[in-house]
Each structure stands twice: as structure tokens, then as C-alpha cells.
Amino acid sequence: MPRISKKIIFKSLKGMHDILPANQVLWDKMRQNLREVAGFYNFLRIDMPLLEDAQLFEKSTGQDTDIVEKQMFVVKSSRGDMALRPEGTPSVARAYLQHGLSHLAQPVKLYYEGPMFRREQPQAGRLRQFHQAGFEIVSSADDPVYDAQVMVACVRFIESLKIKDLSIRINSIGCKVCRPSYRKKLVDYYKPLTKSLCDDCTRRLRTNPLRLLDCKNDNCQPLRGSAPIMLDSICANCSKHFKTLLEYVEDLKLPYALDHHLVRGLDYYTKTVFEIFTEGIDFALGGGGRYDYLIEMLGGRHSPAVGAALGLDRLVEVIRLKDVNLRVKPKTKIAFVHVGNLAKQKSLALIEELREAKIDVIDFLGKESLNAQLSMANKLGAPLSLIFGQKEALEEDIIIRDMKTGSQETVPLKRIVKGIKRKLK
Numbered sequence: 001m002p003r004i005s006k007k008i009i010f011k012s013l014k015g016m017h018d019i020l021p022a023n024q025v026l027w028d029k030m031r032q033n034l035r036e037v038a039g040f041y042n043f044l045r046i047d048m049p050l051l052e053d054a055q056l057f058e059k060s061t062g063q064d065t066d067i068v069e070k071q072m073f074v075v076k077s078s079r080g081d082m083a084l085r086p087e088g089t090p091s092v093a094r095a096y097l098q099h100g101l102s103h104l105a106q107p108v109k110l111y112y113e114g115p116m117f118r119r120e121q122p123q124a125g126r127l128r129q130f131h132q133a134g135f136e137i138v139s140s141a142d143d144p145v146y147d148a149q150v151m152v153a154c155v156r157f158i159e160s161l162k163i164k165d166l167s168i169r170i171n172s173i174g175c176k177v178c179r180p181s182y183r184k185k186l187v188d189y190y191k192p193l194t195k196s197l198c199d200d201c202t203r204r205l206r207t208n209p210l211r212l213l214d215c216k217n218d219n220c221q222p223l224r225g226s227a228p229i230m231l232d233s234i235c236a237n238c239s240k241h242f243k244t245l246l247e248y249v250e251d252l253k254l255p256y257a258l259d260h261h262l263v264r265g266l267d268y269y270t271k272t273v274f275e276i277f278t279e280g281i282d283f284a285l286g287g288g289g290r291y292d293y294l295i296e297m298l299g300g301r302h303s304p305a306v307g308a309a310l311g312l313d314r315l316v317e318v319i320r321l322k323d324v325n326l327r328v329k330p331k332t333k334i335a336f337v338h339v340g341n342l343a344k345q346k347s348l349a350l351i352e353e354l355r356e357a358k359i360d361v362i363d364f365l366g367k368e369s370l371n372a373q374l375s376m377a378n379k380l381g382a383p384l385s386l387i388f389g390q391k392e393a394l395e396e397d398i399i400i401r402d403m404k405t406g407s408q409e410t411v412p413l414k415r416i417v418k419g420i421k422r423k424l425k
């Protein structure tokens with residue numbers, strides 16, 4: 001008996017969204033602003049593959065992090081596991097080494113933008129496919145001026161989208177020298193409290209005690225109030241680095257606040273960590289920090305680095321939630337209106353001539369009625385319509401109609417570009 005196939009209605013996967021044409025104007029604006037901000041601060045564009053060797057993230061982001069442990073989309077292959085990139089920083093570090101970018105003039109400033117993938121529980125501001133814009137600076141010195149430059153680039157980009165009331169929460173989580181003693185203090189503090197900790201924190205107490213400070217569990221949160229503070233334990237070098245950074249941030253008049261509990265959920269950070277928030281919204285718009293040992297850990301020379309990434313989907317969500325008026329409108333085009341078969345036949349070639357002359361037109365070649373086409377032209381806000389009918393097709397001319405006044409002028413096809421430009425003036 002033939003199998004009766006059940007009709008399947010396909011939908012996008014959980015936490016993965018389409019960006020529909022109506023929203024593309026805003027996304028274009030974000031990308032354009034990103035290009036402008038990155039250009040001003042001299043970040044060069046880099047694009048990395050979506051798939052990488054899974055071990056790259058295990059080594060960089062960290063084996064014990066939520067991202068690697070629970071959230072990576074892994075693709076099995078005969079040559080080992082590959083992962084859909086959950087973040088961009090490890091790929092940038094890999095590309096920096098693979099292509100010898102250390103030979104470029106220092107510092108090397110790179111930026112990227114594109115989709116990232118994490119198998120999270122979808123909720124407000126948390127998707128499984130989301131888009132990040134990232135800035136990274138690699139150099140031979142761990143100068144805090146670069147930390148400040150990453151922060152200012154992030155803030156200026158967010159501000160360019162008219163999102164206000166920003167605040168950068170900053171902390172220092174020390175370096176190889178001072179972190180072990182802080183780690184010990186933290187373990188000593190939390191050990192007697194083990195019974196009150198969630199399962200994740202009980203495990204993290206062994207693997208990554210710093211993460212206990214940013215646990216969102218209701219039982220664990222109150223405990224961090226009396227936990228030792230990292231800034232009290234950092235070494236003189238880290239302390240000087242942090243103080244100088246704060247001076248730069250103040251000189252730049254960036255809005256900031258110290259956050260003693262900020263540790264961030266990625267393993268590669270040293271010294272500076274920060275997250276950017278806007279008032280009234282719970283999720284971070286972006287986050288980053290210094291990662292002085294990552295490139296070395298991947299086999300390169302000691303190359304201190306700092307960077308941050310912003311969540312573009314979150315920025316779009318904030319623009320919606322805060323009802324920000326960005327005044328982004330699709331570009332208005334000139335309407336190309338045809339009447340009759342002969343005109344339709346000649347229209348395609350004529351539209352190509354207009355394209356070559358850089359006249360941006362929208363056609364309605366699938367429609368017949370003149371009125372329907374003119375009403376669409378009106379709806380789209382076209383300043384002019386080019387009306388090409390049977391008579392015009394035979395006599396090789398075209399009518400240019402001013403859509404505001406309704407005045408019309410017939411011009412020979414040969415002079416169409418001049419005619420349009422004159423009318424537009």
C-alpha cells in the first residue's frame with residue numbers, strides 16, 4: 001500500500017529566527033554604523049568561517065564553561081568534531097596565528113560581524129542563532145589604552161543607534177600571578193556553604209570557583225554578598241593596569257560602574273572584564289575583556305589582547321522595547337510604470353539602461369493596470385514615475401510624472417537620464 005505522507009509545516013528551529021525584509025533596513029543601518037565606527041577607530045574587517053574545529057573552543061573558551069560544556073552545536077566528522085562557532089574571539093586568535101598577522105604593524109585591530117550559535121534555553125535576549133559585532137585588539141603590550149579603545153568603540157556604536165542611558169560594568173579578575181590566591185580565598189569562603197549551593201556551583205567550586213560569583217540561582221546569589229572581592233587581591237601590576245584604565249575611561253567620559261561580582265563565563269579572560277547595559281533592560285548589550293594568554297595558549301608568541309562583542313539581536317530588541325526612533329526608511333526609488341505589451345517587452349532592456357546610468361527604479365512588470373501601478377508608486381513614496389506606454393514605445397520617448405504635483409513631461413528616451421535628474425533637482 002502506498003505510504004500516505006503526512007503534510008509537514010516547516011518552521012524555523014527553536015531560538016533561530018528569520019530576519020524579514022521589513023527589518024532589513026534596520027540591520028543595514030546597524031551594519032553601516034558598525035563599518036563607520038570601526039573605520040574611525042581603525043579596526044580592519046575580518047570574516048571567519050562559521051564552522052571550526054571544536055577543540056579550538058574547548059581550548060580557548062574553556063572546557064568547563066557553559067558554552068562548551070552545554071551549548072555548542074557539534075557536527076561530527078571523520079576528522080574529528082567541528083562546532084558551529086559560539087563566539088568569535090577564538091576564531092580571530094586562530095586566524096591571527098594562521099595568517100601570520102603578528103607581522104602586521106602593531107597593534108592589530110580587527111572587527112567582525114555575523115551569526116554565532118549557542119544551544120541555550122531561548123528567552124528574551126537569548127537566541128540559539130544570534131549575531132555579534134566584535135572588536136579585537138592584539139598587540140605586543142597589555143596597554144590599558146587598548147581596553148579603553150575597545151570600550152569607546154562599543155559605546156559609540158551603541159550610541160549611534162540612539163540607545164541611551166548606557167553603563168559599562170567593569171571589574172578586574174587579575175592575572176596568572178594573583179588569581180590563584182584569590183581562587184583559594186573564594187574556595188575557603190564557599191566550602192562551608194556547599195550545602196546551600198546549586199548543583200552547578202558545587203561542581204564549579206572544584207572546576208571554576210570564580211563562576212560562583214555570577215550564578216543566577218536564588219540560593220547562590222545572596223551568598224556572594226559577603227564573598228571576598230577580587231580587587232582586594234589583585235597584584236600591583238593588575239592594580240596599576242586597572243587604575244590607568246579607569247583614568248582613561250573617565251577622560252573619555254564613558255558611563256561606568258565597578259562591579260565586584262563580574263567574572264564573565266569564558267575562561268580566557270585576564271585583568272579587565274566588562275559588560276555594557278542600558279537602563280531598564282536586564283540583559284547585557286555586550287561584553288568583553290582582556291585575554292593576554294589566549295594566543296600564546298594556541299601556540300603563538302606572548303600577544304596580549306583585548307576585545308568585546310555586542311549582541312546585534314539584543315540591540316534590535318532594545319530599539320523595539322525602548323521605542324527608539326532611528327528614522328530608518330528604505331531608499332525611495334523612481335517608479336517604472338508600463339502600459340501594454342509592446343512597452344512591457346521593451347521595458348527590461350530600458351531598465352538595464354537606467355541601472356547603468358545609476359537611476360534606481362522599481363518596476364511593476366507583473367501588473368497591467370496603470371492606476372494600480374501609480375497607486376503602488378504613491379504608496380512607496382516615489383518622487384517620480386516613468387510612464388512607458390504603447391505610444392511612447394513606438395515613438396521612443398517616455399513620460400516623467402512628478403508624483404507630488406501630478407505634472408507630466410514627455411522626453412525622448414535618449415534624454416531620459418538628463419530629464420530625470422532635472423526633475424529631481
Ligand code: HAM
Pocket residue numbers: 086087088089118120125126127128130131132134135136266284285286287288289290291306307308309310311312313314
Ligand atoms: P559574550 O558575553 O558571550 O562574549 O557575548 C557577547 C554578547 O553577545 C552578549 O553581551 C550578548 O549581547 C550577545 N549574546 C551572547 N549570547 C547570546 C544569545 N544566546 N542570544 C543573543 N545574544 C547573545 C563573547 O562572546 C566574547 N567573545 C566577547 C569578547 C570579544 N571578549 C573578548 N573579545
